[in-house]
Amino acid sequence: MKLNALSHNVKETSGTYRVPQGFSLAEVLAALTIGAMVIVAVLGIYNRAENSVAAVTRRLNSSRLPGEVLQRIAEDLDNIISSASDGTITIENKFENVASRMLVPAAKLTITRTIQDSQDKEQKFKEVIWQSSYDFQSASNSLTLYRSSGGLNKEDKVLEKNKDDFERELFVPICSGITFFKISVLAGKNPIEKWNGPPPQGIMVTISFAEPYKRADGTFDVPDEEKITRTIAIDRTRKIRFDTSAGDNQGEEGKGEATGEGTEEEIEDINMPDSGKPLPSSPKSAEKVK
Numbered sequence: 583m584k585l586n587a588l589s590h591n592v593k594e595t596s597g598t599y600r601v602p603q604g605f606s607l608a609e610v611l612a613a614l615t616i617g618a619m620v621i622v623a624v625l626g627i628y629n630r631a632e633n634s635v636a637a638v639t640r641r642l643n644s645s646r647l648p649g650e651v652l653q654r655i656a657e658d659l660d661n662i663i664s665s666a667s668d669g670t671i672t673i674e675n676k677f678e679n680v681a682s683r684m685l686v687p688a689a690k691l692t693i694t695r696t697i698q699d700s701q702d703k704e705q706k707f708k709e710v711i712w713q714s715s716y717d718f719q720s721a722s723n724s725l726t727l728y729r730s731s732g733g734l735n736k737e738d739k740v741l742e743k744n745k746d747d748f749e750r751e752l753f754v755p756i757c758s759g760i761t762f763f764k765i766s767v768l769a770g771k772n773p774i775e776k777w778n779g780p781p782p783q784g785i786m787v788t789i790s791f792a793e794p795y796k797r798a799d800g801t802f803d804v805p806d807e808e809k810i811t812r813t814i815a816i817d818r819t820r821k822i823r824f825d826t827s828a829g830d831n832q833g834e835e836g837k838g839e840a841t842g843e844g845t846e847e848e849i850e851d852i853n854m855p856d857s858g859k860p861l862p863s864s865p866k867s868a869e870k871v872k
Contacts, residue, residue: 647757648789648810651727654756655691655787656814658710662695663781663816669695671816673765673777673785677801680716681723685801686794688714688725689765691785695733708733713753714763724791725760728753762790762804768813781816 605613663669671693678688691712696704711730720726731737732751766773768784792808 645810648791651757651789652787652810652812652814654729655712656812658693658712659785659814659816662693662708662710668697669693669781670779671777671781671785673767673775675764675766675775678714678716678725680725684723684794686716686725687762687764687801687803689763690714691765691787697734706733708735711753714760717755717758720758722759724758725763726758727756727760727763729756730754759791760789761792761794761802762788762809764788784813784815786811786813 663671671691673692674690676688677685680686689712693708693710694706695708697707699705709732712727713730714725714727716724717726730751730753764775764787766775766786766788767777767782768786769782773786788809788811790804790809792804794802794804797803
């Protein structure tokens with residue numbers, strides 16, 4: 583009561599109220615500045631760490647994704663083409679116009695296996711198409727790889743049981759961001775970029791997701807070190823003939839050289855000088871000294 587009365591008296595005599603003292607404007611501005619600097623530093627560290635993780639992940643995916651795509655193409659070739667089947671392969675290479683400003687190499691691979699029905703009519707038992715094309719609805723300036731499967735042999739007999747042929751033969755996107763896709767046939771010294779007929783001995787598939795550069799002819803290409811190439815053998819179970827005649831001759835010559843065997847004309851006597859006279863077998867005996 584006395585304290586309240588005293589404070590009341592002070593208020594009445596002085597005419598002012600005591601209010602708790604707060605922060606000044608300079609202190610508030612200094613605190614905000616320091617807090618903003620700390621937040622900017624933390625965000626900078628987080629951004630660098632995120633970029634590092636993204637770079638490592640992109641580097642890993644750049645080698646893993648092409649390997650998976652090439653492995654899937656090799657599996658289709660092994661499953662459809664065999665020595666006892668009537669299979670055909672069609673390969674086409676062209677330049678795809680990307681966003682009306684880039685000509686990027688693109689390719690199409692068609693693997694077909696046919697059979698004869700009861701009426702001796704040719705039927706498509708299995709057909710798989712790999713095709714790279716530009717997606718106009720995509721925002722990226724790259725190609726998209728599609729895969730289509732059709733024929734009498736269904737891949738998934740449960741899901742494709744009640745589907746029509748046009749529903750099963752739709753192109754399914756496999757991956758995007760492709761900047762180089764090329765398929766060649768290994769026949770002779772120079773690869774062939776166009777093929778339509780029986781399966782060759784092997785094909786070479788090249789794919790890349792790297793940044794392309796413009797060539798002198800107006801088309802776009804990718805550096806060779808950024809291209810991932812795989813050579814796929816067709817029908818690995820076929821019989822391969824090995825010509826060992828030349829190798830045997832070379833082996834016999836090498837064996838003769840190693841053992842020192844040869845004709846009499848080739849063997850030279852190390853004791854015969856160039857003049858043809860034999861070398862003395864022992865030095866002249868010294869005269870006896872009496």
